[in-house]
Amino acid sequence: MIFRVFEKEELKKLVELLIAHNRVVGPVEAGKDSSGIPIYAFGEIFEFKDLRLNYTTTKLSAKKYFLPFKEELATFRMDTMNWQKEINYNVKSPLILFGLHPCDINALNKLDKVLIHSDYPMPYYLAKRKNTFIVGVNCEPQPSCFCRSMGTDTAMHGFDLFITDLGNRYFAEIHTDTAYNFLKHIKTTEPCEDDHVRYMKIVSERNKKFVTYVDTTDLMKILDMEFQSEVWKHWGDRCLACGTCSSVCPTCYCYGVEESVDIDLKRARKLKMLYSCNLIDFAEVAGGHNFRPERSTRLKYRYYHKHRGFVEAFEESLCVGCGRCGEACLAEIRVPDVINSVRSNGVRV
Ligand code: SF4
Numbered sequence: 001m002i003f004r005v006f007e008k009e010e011l012k013k014l015v016e017l018l019i020a021h022n023r024v025v026g027p028v029e030a031g032k033d034s035s036g037i038p039i040y041a042f043g044e045i046f047e048f049k050d051l052r053l054n055y056t057t058t059k060l061s062a063k064k065y066f067l068p069f070k071e072e073l074a075t076f077r078m079d080t081m082n083w084q085k086e087i088n089y090n091v092k093s094p095l096i097l098f099g100l101h102p103c104d105i106n107a108l109n110k111l112d113k114v115l116i117h118s119d120y121p122m123p124y125y126l127a128k129r130k131n132t133f134i135v136g137v138n139c140e141p142q143p144s145c146f147c148r149s150m151g152t153d154t155a156m157h158g159f160d161l162f163i164t165d166l167g168n169r170y171f172a173e174i175h176t177d178t179a180y181n182f183l184k185h186i187k188t189t190e191p192c193e194d195d196h197v198r199y200m201k202i203v204s205e206r207n208k209k210f211v212t213y214v215d216t217t218d219l220m221k222i223l224d225m226e227f228q229s230e231v232w233k234h235w236g237d238r239c240l241a242c243g244t245c246s247s248v249c250p251t252c253y254c255y256g257v258e259e260s261v262d263i264d265l266k267r268a269r270k271l272k273m274l275y276s277c278n279l280i281d282f283a284e285v286a287g288g289h290n291f292r293p294e295r296s297t298r299l300k301y302r303y304y305h306k307h308r309g310f311v312e313a314f315e316e317s318l319c320v321g322c323g324r325c326g327e328a329c330l331a332e333i334r335v336p337d338v339i340n341s342v343r344s345n346g347v348r349v
């Protein structure tokens, strides 16, 4: 890793340079809630002033740029008597993702394990991932964040450049030669001792701002012991089976594939759509049998995939503790509450 510092006005130059030659997306203010608090989303940046680097968690994650909710995988055309197949990886010009928080960088790293480094890589995801330059930025912990408990409050890889606001300047961690070359276009210097001290102080102050914790000690074993617990029924009865939690989650990747043929039999297409394990027909198979007809079994499955099955396969949880699912859930089902209640075997639910 190479470290540099640069003055704040240099960031504007860098972003404008990137906008001039690339598609840049980052946090923008999408509106305000009923209390006047800004709502943030990832969107295209056309001018530096659109970028909100001091944003809180976005409602939707940056997953949408790698796993769109709906994606055409292939089209088929009947040409004389043969079907012509056309595959489109849906990759546009290089994408600069500017301003990802550590949890969202770690979420992409987790998706990589399944969608790039497993036995069956997904070329559609890989093509987009390889075409992206990522700039991370440090964040202010929000009350709903529990990334520190999940070990995802800092990002050690999965980005090209990571910047931390030192107050009067930025501290930059350079992770790739692309980032190194980009930074040649602005004025940077080697960090002095004061910069390092200031950086360490900011990191340590940030660590003290996390207020939500989840005890993950022996969680896999506890989940095994509590498979039949009444706690699952308690949360399942509250769940509306709406699937919102999976939609906003940066690490949920389950999907369904739909094929359709035009009525004149000249064209067909294959569509991939993200899906949620909380939806009623998620585990329905041909013949109409549903392996998880109850909301409680589906909700339980989501937790066992994130905190049990994924841990067994990859030695880490599939949850980064961003808190988005709990904030979006109309039934106020939050991961820390569910895990704490499982740990206490439903004594306090
Ligand atoms: S947990 Fe909440 S967001 Fe998820 S399906 Fe149930 S009600 Fe919807």
Ligand code: SF4
Pocket (backbone or CB within 6 Å): 245, 248, 249, 250, 251, 252, 306, 318, 319, 320, 321, 322, 323, 324, 325, 326, 335
């Ligand atoms: S399960 Fe919830 S808290 Fe965990 S990564 Fe997904 S949205 Fe974030």
